[in-house]
Amino acid sequence: MNTMVRRVVIALLALTASLLIAPAGTASALPTEAADPVTISGRITAEDFDFETYAESEPYLRVGVLARVDGKWTQVGGTGSAPFVDPELRINPDGSYRVQVPAPHTQVRLTFGQVRCADDSLGMCDLSVRPDTPAADVQSVFWDGTTHGALDVTAAADISVASGSVTDRNITLKRSKKVRATARPRIVGDPSPGQVLTAFPGTYAPAAESLALRWYWSSDVYDLYDVPDGTGRAYRRLTSADLGLRIAVTAEPSVRGWESPVFHSQFVTVKSRSKFAVKAKAGKRKATVTIAIKAPGVTKSRIHGKASIYAKGKRIKTVNVKNGKATIKIAKQKKGKRTYTVRYSGNRVITSSSKSLKIAIR
Structure with a gap:
């Protein structure tokens, strides 16, 4: 799926999710006035880069809405500066933004940065075309009431929307420092049925504080794009049903205050030993x-x-x-x-x- 098609699909899904579907049997009911959406607004400024250039070209800027779901901070909404985003709920070229807070969440936190393939909610990153997802040029931060924000969600400040929409949640973004690989991730083992592949995670500068490993497969026969298929150092045991699949692993090191690419291993193809x-x-x-x-x-x-x-x-x-x-x-x-x-x-x-x-x- 190319980038433009992916944009359209995401936009259509966002539109569909925003429609109010009436329960069955209410077609003859009198219309009622819908409540105004609860939003958070503010202004984003840039300290050491041209904001308008970054806002109007890929990778687009983003605002994410985070809420506690099953004890974890999870993105439940967001918006961006992409041209297909609703003009009433987006990041504008002048830095002003407005993002909707979905019900039933009344206490949320905000994150700011750039959209990447790894942030794609559909999980349809075509890694075979774009092997490494580049590190963001803009430092990802969380709103905490200070000028530049916090570097992790635990240090962010809660924003209550229990009484309605909130304004003036402003922040200043800076260019990022980027992690580099000193040894790239690779797949270790025999890619044949009955075997279990493992990942050499790579080494990085600065050294990774934590590391996310994700496995993908794709098929040339059916022209499928990379499909997520597990996390961690070991991949599942291969079977004869996997013959012909191309397997890859990605590594995303995490260093506080730094942005990192998502590093991609070379593909290996599952084959039977002749x-x-x-x-x-x-x-x-x-x-x-x-x-x-x-x-x-x-x-x-x-x-x-x-x-x-x-x-x-x-x-x-x-x-x-x-x-x-x-x-x-x-x-x-x-x-x-x-x-x-x-x-x-x-x-x-x-x-x-x-x-x-x-x-x-x-």
Whole structure:
């Protein structure tokens, strides 16, 4: 899903969520006047960057509304400076903003910063196109009544909207310091059915105070985008149903007062380990080599690709593999016993493999 389509989907979902749906059987009821939405407003200023430039281009600026949900501070609403956002509830180019507080929340906290792929509420970050989500250029902060705000939510100040809308929740934003990777995250282990992959989380400067690891898969066959599929150092045990999937892990280090990219590992593809039997029948200056390939969890119809035969590193002939079988006929060979190597190319769900054998050419 490209960026523009994702914007439209998010906008439509936000619009749908804001509609009031009447209960069944009330179509004939007299209309009632809807209560005005409860909002928080204020002004954002920039200390060491051009506010208007950042407000009107990606990554857009954002205001998030946080409330206590199941004992945790959770984003329950927000707005941004993107052009498709409701002009009455957005961040404007002059820095003024207004954000709605959804019911039933009456005591909330505010966070300010920039939208990133990792903040995407739909979880549809196309990491294969955009491998690393860049660190925000603007420092993320929480409103606490001071000029520059607090660096974490626990130090933020509560904002009560129990009596209605609130104004003058102003804040000044600054450019961010950015974490860099001294060793990138990577996937460790054998990406084949029955195995469990683990993550080397990477190392960072400054050193990470905490680290969030997230796993994703994608499929070239169905053109699926990266789908979140777990967190932590270990990925789930792979099965034959995962054959062909591309697996990646992301790492987001956290350092108080610093912004960090979301670092992306290289993809690994889940494949079954191929192995094959090979037989040779020698003739006068020729030979016929037959190959039978197997791969656990893969049906014969999916065992295809190319098979080649080599002598002293030089390729002599290549043929197609079909239903796990191939026959290679070679001619004009020197008389005598020679070592030949047969190599199977593998495919999207099967690893490559090779085997050597001696053939006595007559």
